[in-house]
Amino acid sequence: MAVVGLFGEGNPRPGMTLSLLLAATLSVAHADEALRSRVIDLLSGVEYTPTAADWAALGNGASDELLAVARDAGRSPTQRGNALVALGYFPGSEARSYLSSLVRDAGTESLLRRKACIGLANAYKGEAVADLAVALESSDTQVRTYAAKALGLVGGAGTSTLESRLGKEDNASVREAINHALGR
Amino acid sequence: MNSTHLATSFALASFGLGLLTACPEDEAKGADNVSVEDLGSFTTDTGGEVDIPWTTPDGVVSTEVFCGPYGYGDNLATAAKITSPGGSEIYNWEDPYGTAMRVGTLDDMLPVLLSVSPDLAVEEGDYTMRLLMAVSNLPATVSCSVVNRIGDVSGSNTVDVNVVFVGVDGIVAGMTGAAAESDDTMKAIVAGLGDLWSDLGIELGEVSYEDFGGDVDKYTVVDGDEEFGNLLREAGDGVHLTFFMVQDIDLGDGASVLGLSGGPPGVATVGGTSKSGVVINVANAASNPDEVALIMAHEGGHFMGLFHPTEKSGAGHDPLGDTPECTDGNSDGTVSTSECSGKGAENVMWWAAKTGTSVEFSGDQAWVVARNPVVLPK
Numbered sequence: 021m022a023v024v025g026l027f028g029e030g031n032p033r034p035g036m037t038l039s040l041l042l043a044a045t046l047s048v049a050h051a052d053e054a055l056r057s058r059v060i061d062l063l064s065g066v067e068y069t070p071t072a073a074d075w076a077a078l079g080n081g082a083s084d085e086l087l088a089v090a091r092d093a094g095r096s097p098t099q100r101g102n103a104l105v106a107l108g109y110f111p112g113s114e115a116r117s118y119l120s121s122l123v124r125d126a127g128t129e130s131l132l133r134r135k136a137c138i139g140l141a142n143a144y145k146g147e148a149v150a151d152l153a154v155a156l157e158s159s160d161t162q163v164r165t166y167a168a169k170a171l172g173l174v175g176g177a178g179t180s181t182l183e184s185r186l187g188k189e190d191n192a193s194v195r196e197a198i199n200h201a202l203g204r
Numbered sequence: 205m206n207s208t209h210l211a212t213s214f215a216l217a218s219f220g221l222g223l224l225t226a227c228p229e230d231e232a233k234g235a236d237n238v239s240v241e242d243l244g245s246f247t248t249d250t251g252g253e254v255d256i257p258w259t260t261p262d263g264v265v266s267t268e269v270f271c272g273p274y275g276y277g278d279n280l281a282t283a284a285k286i287t288s289p290g291g292s293e294i295y296n297w298e299d300p301y302g303t304a305m306r307v308g309t310l311d312d313m314l315p316v317l318l319s320v321s322p323d324l325a326v327e328e329g330d331y332t333m334r335l336l337m338a339v340s341n342l343p344a345t346v347s348c349s350v351v352n353r354i355g356d357v358s359g360s361n362t363v364d365v366n367v368v369f370v371g372v373d374g375i376v377a378g379m380t381g382a383a384a385e386s387d388d389t390m391k392a393i394v395a396g397l398g399d400l401w402s403d404l405g406i407e408l409g410e411v412s413y414e415d416f417g418g419d420v421d422k423y424t425v426v427d428g429d430e431e432f433g434n435l436l437r438e439a440g441d442g443v444h445l446t447f448f449m450v451q452d453i454d455l456g457d458g459a460s461v462l463g464l465s466g467g468p469p470g471v472a473t474v475g476g477t478s479k480s481g482v483v484i485n486v487a488n489a490a491s492n493p494d495e496v497a498l499i500m501a502h503e504g505g506h507f508m509g510l511f512h513p514t515e516k517s518g519a520g521h522d523p524l525g526d527t528p529e530c531t532d533g534n535s536d537g538t539v540s541t542s543e544c545s546g547k548g549a550e551n552v553m554w555w556a557a558k559t560g561t562s563v564e565f566s567g568d569q570a571w572v573v574a575r576n577p578v579v580l581p582k
Contacts, residue, residue, distance in 0.1 A: 054542065061540045064556045066502055068516050069459035077536040096488040096495065098452075098460040105459040131452060131460075131487055134425075138458030162425050162451070169427075169458070193421045 059085040063099040063106070070102075075109045083110035087118065090132075101135035108142030116144060123151045123167075126158065133158070134166035141170035146177035153181045164189070165197040172201025237355040238443060238473055238577045243348040246271070252337040253284060256348050259330050260289075263354040266575040267326050270471050271348040272313030273478060274339050276430040281346075282309040283316055284336035289329025297336065304523040306511055308467060312433050312478040317469040320509045321523035322571045351472055351577050358581035361574055362409035363401070363504070364444035365394075370416040370435070371424035372449050376489050379449060384413040389493050396497025400552055401504070403565040404573050409580065416448070425452045426464075426483055433478030436466050443473050445504055445578050446481035453485045460485060462557050463499040468506035472577040482507050495559045501552050502562075508576040510569050513548035514539050516555045524568035527551060 059082055062070040075082055089095050090103040104122070107115045122128045122136035137155055140148040148170070155167035168185070171178030179202065186198045239261075248254040260267045274281060286295040286305065295305040304321035308314070316333060318326040337344050367390075372379045378387025390413075398408045416423065416438070423435045432453070439446040453461045466479030474480060482503040489496045511522040518532035518539040528551075530544035541549045541558055548554060553569070554562040573579060 057542050058536070058538065058540050061538065061542075061556045064462075064558070065516065066462045066499060066555060066557050067464055068555060069455065069457055069461060074537060077538070096492055098462060098485065098487050101487075102459045105457070134452075135458060135460075142458075161421060165425070165427075166458075191421065193419075 055081055056085050059089065059103075060099065063089065063102040070106060072109050075106060080110070083107065083112065083115065086110065087115055090118065097129065097131050101131050104132060104135040104139045105142075106139070108139035111143040116140070119143070120148075120151045123148075124154045130160050130162055133160075133163050137163075137166045137170035138173070141173040145174045148174055149177050149181055152178065156181060156185050161191050161194055164191070164194045168194060168197040168201045172203075238351065238353050240474055241350050241352070243269070243350055245345055245347050246335065247345040248335065248337050248343045250342050252339065252342050252344070254335050254337075256333045256335050257330060258333075258348075258350045260326060260328050261352055261354055262328055264326050264328055264352055265355065265357050266318065266353045266577060267331070268315055268317045268351045268469065268472055268577065269331075269333060269348060270313060270315040270350075270474075270477065270479065271335055271346045274312060274337060274344060274346055276311045276433065277340075279337075279339040280309050280311055281314045281335060281337040281339070283307040283314070284334040286316070286334070287332045289327045289331060294324060301520060301523075306523055310467070310479075311429055313466075313471065315467045315469055315471045315479050317467075317472075317509045317576075319575065320469070320511070320572055321525075322568055323523065323525060326575075349474065351474060353575065353577040356581050357574050359405045359570070359574065360407075360582045361405055361579045362407050362582055363579055364409040364442075365397075365411045366440070366442075366444050366446045367411065367413050368416050368438070368446060368448045369413070370448055370450045371420035372451055372486050372489075375451060375486055379486065379489070381413045381415040389489055392493040393489065393497045393500070396494050397500045397504075400497060400501035400563065400565075403552075403563075404505075404570045406573065406579065407582070410444075423448075424450055425454065426450050427454050428456050432464055432483060433466075435483060436478050436481045437476055439481035440475040441473065442475070443578055443580060445470075445507060446475075447500055447504075448481060448483045449486045450483055451485075452487055453483060460487065462488075462495070463503040465503040465506035468511065469509045469576075470507035472507075492559060495557055498552065498557060498559050498562060502557075505553050505565070505569070505573070508573045508578065510553050510572060512553050512555045513551050514544065514555070522553070524566060524572070526566045526568045527553075 062074055086103040086106050090100050119136045119140040123140055152167050152170050155163055158164050171182050182198050182202055189195050246254045258269055282297055284297050285293055288294045294303055304323035306320050307316055369379050376389045384390045426432050435448055463484045465482045471477045471479040484499055513522050513527040514530045521529045528547040530539045530547035532539050533543050550564050552562050
């Protein structure tokens, strides 16, 4: 904002003003690019997944980058998926809406839907149960497994949903995940 | 030489059975240079410590001792110290980066490989490892064995690769035992792996494909350390490296990792242990086969005794003299690829997957790998 002010009437050196504006713009772009690069690094660990402390070190600006990566179909599935999990560290209305839409949409790619379940559960706990209950009815066994895992993360609020599904679940791996989520 | 030839039928259950029988197929491919010896059972004191002695034969080029199983959760083990035949302490866990030796702190099975650096070449004679266990019930008893490789070392080698598909044909249709050989994506992955490993002086030898015979539903998404270890137990014996290709790998926090090696280093040539292979996440295979090739090259490198040139935090480095080290210049807890340009990010063993950037191995890395028991000199 201070840079814009330099365009004010009476500025004797418009050329320098333009240079300063350009430099400031480039500086901001460079900072954005540097943050994006650090976010992508953290989403691309070969054997490493980022912690809350890693994201905290990048500041709140990381959440916008994470949302951008998660929505970018040109990014790899694991980067997008890890961004969805990481959004769980940055609760906010836009992120919640996006995570919720992925969890509820049967057409969402399996990996993204699974990761969205985790991000949603970590960020919104009991408020995520209704969305996760939809995913728990998915025809994809891996999505059901992750919905169960996510319901385990939200604690007691997810218990009745898990119990209800356990009564009709016929896949052994999903049953195991439900029982694990119920602490059995 | 007081040891026997590797048997392809060796399984974890044979720990404690003593001598193994020779396998003509492996002998024909040079596995007569590799021997497996059962060291027996060892019981710790109430502090969790016990000495594991073993002898390396004349002409040894590498030795790998491994002890377990001791389970998961909070059950961990490492080497408190290792003493060489000359009586030198070549590793002490209180100063883990103090020598050119590296030892993990691992669940279920602890493999320890010599050498992981040309600065600490393996010697002939008597070694002792002070095993240190932190498990739920002490004293604890574990079985230990040793793999020794003797004979020639070459700068030109081959590695046989066994690729096992664990329910991943939904990601790439050709990722099955029957279709992989003619599948374009798999061909691109294998070619990429060959390109990257060529910098190590390694050519791909026999590449075989098969479908996983176990519980695909359970293992196609590897969830947690115990599932990871249990999948690796399905790897067979032999002078080869087994890659399990899965839909996803989640170590418990819900996020994906791209690959994991048993160990590192992995238990070479002996199947049936929780460190007997490598697991690869193929979620990105359809859009980026080169990344899967990079991850296979990276994890295979771990299996054969390589470490990250600089760990993600910047706090640890590999024991090699010719790999660059990077420091966390901005103190954010992460050595980023951009701040480590020219300082390790170009190495295949870089901690983050950077396809097209991380393409190099160093001479010291080639030195280490050339001595691994799964590597066959040409």
